[in-house]
Amino acid sequence: MKDKPFRLVSVRLLDAQTKEPIFKRRMWLGVWGQRAEELTLEEVYWAYRQRFDIEHFLKLPFTSCHFQ
Helix, strand or coil: CCCCCCEEEEECCECCCCCCECCCCCEEEEECCCCHHHCCHHHHHHHHHHHHHHHHHHHHHHHHCCCC
């Protein structure tokens, strides 16, 4: 894997008012690819959020029909 460099990003969401963490544990994201260095930390987080929402949206019909 030495020939496959990546960035490891730690994400911790904070409450806007209290500045306290919303979740106990941090989320760790790995970023691979030729243009990974061009992404800001915020872009990495929002790309993950968008993918997360899509995957859960697509998974719902399969789980409700008992497909695996």
